[in-house]
Amino acid sequence: MTTETILILALFALRMNGSAMAFRGSTFPFVSRESSPSSSPLRVASSAWATSDDRLASSTKTFTGNDLASDPSRRPKAKAPLVDSTLLRFLSEQKNKRSDLLEDETYKPYASEAITIETPSSGKRDLEVDYPTFASQALSSIEDTPQSAITDISPINGQSSVKSNENQSWLSQYNAQRVTLKLQALGVESEAANKVGKIVQDYVLARITRRRIRKFLQERDAMWESGVAVSDDRSGMNDNISSAAASKFDIDAVISVMTEYGLTGTDIAAILSHTPSLAMMTARKNSDNENMTEQKSFTLEDTLEKAFVGLLGDTLKLRRYDARKVLRACPGLLTSKGSASAEQVVKLMVSLGSSTSSIARDKSSLPTLLSRSPALIFRLVAFLSSAQLKVPLDAIGPILRQKQSAEMLNAVAPLRSPITLEGQDEKYTGNNPTHSETTPDVLSYLKVDDTMRQQKIEEGYRSMEAVADVLRRNAGIRDFRKILSSYPHAFFVNVTNVVSVTNYLREEVGMTKDDLAKTIQTYPTLLDQDVAKISAIIDFLISIEVNEDELPSILRSFPATLTLDIDKNMIPVVEFLRGIGVRNIGRFVTRLPPVLGYSVEDDLIPKWEFLKEVSQFDYFEVTRFPAYFSYPLERVIKMRYDYLRECKQIPIQLVRVDDVLRFGDRDFATEIALDDDNGATFAKFVEERSGSLKSSMRNRRKRNKRP
DSSP states (O other): OOHHHHHHHHHHHHHHHHHHHHHHTOOSOOOOOOOOOTTOHHHHHHHHHHTSSSSOSOOSSOOOHHHHHHOGGGSOOOOOOSSOHHHHHHHHHHHHHHHHHHHOOOOOEEEEEEEEEEETTTEEEEEEEEEEOOOGGGOOOOTTSOGGGBOOOOOTTSOOOOOOHHHHHHHHTTOHHHHHHHHHHTTOOHHHHHHHHHHHHHHHHHHHHHHHHHHHHHHHHHHHHHTOOOOSOOGGGOOOBOHHHHTTOOHHHHHHHHHHTTOOHHHHHHHHHHOGGGGGSOOSOOGGGTTSGGGSSOOHHHHIIIIIIIIIIIISOOOHHHHHHHHHHOTTTTSHHHHHHHHHHHHHHHHTTOOHHHHHHOTTTHHHHHTSOHHHHHHHHHHHTSTTTOOOHHHHHHHHHSGGGHHHHHHHSOOOOOOOGGGOOSSOOOOOGGGSSSOHHHHHHTTHHHHHHHHHHHHHHHHHHHHHHHHHHHSOOOOOHHHHHHOGGGGGSOHHHHHHHHHHHHHTSOOOHHHHHHHHHHOGGGGGSOHHHHHHHHHHHHHTTOOGGGHHHHHHHOGGGGGSOIIIIIHHHHHHHHHTTOOOHHHHHHHOGGGGGSOIIIIIHHHHHHHHHHOSOHHHHHHHOGGGGGSOIIIIIIHHHHIIIIISOOOGGGSOHHHHHSSOHHHIIIIISOOSSTTHHHHHHHHHHHHHHHHHHHHHHHHHHOO
16 A cells, blocks of 8 residues: 555545544534545535525524424424435436447337438438337436426426327437438438437437436425425436427428528538537427417528528628538537627628628638637727727728637637537547546536636636737837737747747847837747747857847848757858858848848759859859849749840840849839830740749649659
């Protein structure tokens, strides 16, 4: 036995001894309590109930038999135990029945039924199947069923009630095998259809089980409050729903409505995989009962008309094919809340300076944007436009729409993961999650997921506020628009690292606040660099004789220099320059700082070889004009030398390199090539040569792709 084990046992014995001593001195009546792991979420729930001020605990006063007979209201009520063993047994029973249903592959068929599905291509298609029913003891009505539609529930300690076949039949339609066959009839592959069938069945089971747990807790609390002992008999928890309530659930009608709106079997399978709740949604409004309360909610037909036709088609002007792709990738868009939320997001983005065409342009990120909470996006807008960041409202929309803003949105406006049974999302693994220690059903009941999500949001805002405050104080930045547009991740960098980087550049390198502000706004990736790496780069620049006084101007103009790798980028360039005869490397780098990031094999060597062909004094030219290495070889350097040699017959060896390259196209044609047509001839030459160049490059890429 290890030392840790002995220590744990000793602490446990000490705690039990203290509890026994306290009990002996107590005047409370004895209530048996069973032990349970303190980390169980069920203990948290029971403890929270037991410690609440609801006056359910017995009084310390001792009652006599005459007192109880004369005044029954003074009878001491049953105390709520810290750990309710009845609740634990009830949950264990539900879990075991659910496990048996999910794991048992030998189902007893309930009835034979011919499934008829209408497809646009093949018309009606009938499949004769025997589909199983759900275990009647493990299921009850779903959480959205009106209380008025549920018949009287027998007491907890009453006799067992038997469900009628009528109440079982509505639930059988959600059986995995039956859903699978319906999707296969629509052309869905067997494996995908089977996965979706399991997701739908498992979602229904989870939804019903949550309902049963809530009802059990309500009845248990009522028993404790009334002073009635809670029985171990759980058979009275079976509830029935009326025929009217059961008629609302029709997965055949749900699939039929989707096909009527042009969705294919693949679309339906994808939608049900990430939003299985649609399978239990009312498909159409009942014209005979339009005035009934239960008909006031949105139907699937309403949400399809609102989201698919209205928002995606009419507002965003998406093609039908693209709109279907969005539905396949956007969880919850066809729910009443999801469609209303997506509509609010689009209206908010338009008010922030984004057009509907720009929103619809990036179709890959559109489903994610439509799935976000409009309230959380509005909070982010309020933060960005506040006195801390001062971003104009009309600039926030384009910032949020770009891809690089996804990290910021994920931090402060995270998506809710679509939960099917056992917490499975669209990436269904097929594992049986009933073996997990804490199922997502319990986490959802205790609101653990929402709490963690809110904590993540608050941490994101604290990080953004801290980084903005440091940049405002240390670097004097007032306009954060450029940083948000180019690198929003800068606001989630470790604030300690931001402080270290800004302090080093100001104190060690000698940059002013204005230089530092311009450097960070131009290249905010710098904030994510390690100070030790920056220091090593500064030391290397000094070692190649770069003047320390020139460092601030070099870094202000080319801040990417501080992100280069010394061994992979800088040293090979320095060796190349020395190899072609450059003696003063520091001066050469000061005049062309980006040269340290150029590729020796792809940039420097080809340009140097071409310069030796067209110039008699190559070393002199490159030393006098280092910027030669910064011009594109094919598009600019070769194009102009070929024009002088082929079209103008000018001896190119006598022309200075800086004269050929430092002018724009029009000035080059008039000043160097001496054209009198304002550059029209040279422009035509460039267009023809560029076309042939692009064609040759495409052919080269095709040859490289061939095996």
